[in-house]
Amino acid sequence: MPTVVRTAAELRAATSGTVALVPTMGALHDGHGSLMEHARPLAETLVVSIFVNPTQFAPEEDLDAYPRTFEADLERCDAAGVDVVFAPTVEEMYPHGLDGAIMVDPGPLGSILEGAARPTHFRGVLTVVAKLFGLVRPDVAVFGEKDYQQLTLIRLMAQELCLGVDVVGCPTVREADGLAMSSRNRYLTASERERAAAISAALRAGVDAGPDGPEAVLHAAGKVLADAGIDPDYLVLTSPDLGPAEAGRESRLLVAARVGRPRLLDNCAVPLGADAKNRGK
Numbered sequence: 001m002p003t004v005v006r007t008a009a010e011l012r013a014a015t016s017g018t019v020a021l022v023p024t025m026g027a028l029h030d031g032h033g034s035l036m037e038h039a040r041p042l043a044e045t046l047v048v049s050i051f052v053n054p055t056q057f058a059p060e061e062d063l064d065a066y067p068r069t070f071e072a073d074l075e076r077c078d079a080a081g082v083d084v085v086f087a088p089t090v091e092e093m094y095p096h097g098l099d100g101a102i103m104v105d106p107g108p109l110g111s112i113l114e115g116a117a118r119p120t121h122f123r124g125v126l127t128v129v130a131k132l133f134g135l136v137r138p139d140v141a142v143f144g145e146k147d148y149q150q151l152t153l154i155r156l157m158a159q160e161l162c163l164g165v166d167v168v169g170c171p172t173v174r175e176a177d178g179l180a181m182s183s184r185n186r187y188l189t190a191s192e193r194e195r196a197a198a199i200s201a202a203l204r205a206g207v208d209a210g211p212d213g214p215e216a217v218l219h220a221a222g223k224v225l226a227d228a229g230i231d232p233d234y235l236v237l238t239s240p241d242l243g244p245a246e247a248g249r250e251s252r253l254l255v256a257a258r259v260g261r262p263r264l265l266d267n268c269a270v271p272l273g274a275d276a277k278n279r280g281k
């Protein structure tokens with residue numbers, strides 16, 4: 001079993017050599033498993049953090065209801081060869097309280113897409129990730145592409161604040177019908193769960209329409225969502241770094257939609273126009 005540590009002092013004693021970190025909020029599934037597998041060969045010590053971070057939840061969100069499955073999480077970490085599970089208390093992470101703390105400003109990229117729907121979210125995410133980097137001192141940290149804007153912002157933060165951590169992204173792990181795995185999928189009823197498959201189907205339709213250009217991509221993806229009765233919060237095509245999409249280039253198609261209780265996210269790469277046609281040859 002991994003060594004479970006709760007404080008910064010215990011963490012220091014438990015880690016040595018090069019360190020890889022996989023930050024999570026627990027309720028671990030195969031998506032997290034793939035991050036651990038990816039991270040395992042990258043360093044001598046593999047640390048997984050499990051911390052449901054209050055500052056990234058708005059008051060009306062599901063902080064209290066967020067699934068907590070610590071014993072099962074430990075088993076999963078054990079199976080993935082994790083050395084250390086860092087599961088701090090809120091007091092350990094926020095010794096000066098949740099309001100009085102210094103917070104990381106995510107800048108303009110933090111207020112679009114997810115940030116438009118959750119205005120304080122990325123401030124909380126970047127702050128806790130910066131703290132985790134400071135506590136764990138990883139050489140490398142691994143995050144999922146499922147939360148693409150989060151990954152983009154963490155990469156940017158590591159560069160701009162010269163944190164000396166190599167930020168690595170991993171592909172999204174999906175259920176058999178294409179739905180991106182997510183801890184919040186458990187909030188879906190059986191009929192919502194069936195309907196939710198349309199989100200990844202919409203992305204696939206968007207990719208297929210890539211050779212015909214950006215408008216065709218958005219139209220094809222939007223139609224699949226509409227046919228399933230899903231009204232997306234956003235469905236956008238951007239450049240890989242979340243700027244404007246450029247014809248003839250690789251782009252990113254991102255979607256967020258509420259299906260019943262949870263807000264589901266997904267995204268994928270979409271080659272556009274000439275680029276997509278060339279790849280098809």
Ligand SMILES: Nc1ncnc2c1ncn2[C@@H]1O[C@H](COP(=O)(O)OP(=O)(O)OP(=O)(O)O)[C@@H](O)[C@H]1O
Pocket residue numbers: 023024025026030031032034035142143144145146147170171172173174180181182183184185
């Ligand atoms: N299906 C997935 N494939 C790959 N990585 C994933 C997947 N789901 C989550 N991750 C990654 O795991 C890390 C921890 O995420 P988190 O604990 O919030 O899980 P989650 O399933 O995304 O939960 P939530 O439902 O709250 O969004 C993040 O880097 C996230 O991008």
Ligand SMILES: CC(C)(CO)[C@@H](O)C(=O)[O-]
Pocket residue numbers: 023024025051053056125128129147150
């Ligand atoms: C990166 C993270 C662990 C920070 O709390 C969280 O946002 C998540 O699980 O994606």
Ligand code: BAL
Pocket residue numbers: 056057147
């Ligand atoms: N994986 C993103 C965490 C959140 O929604 O708070």
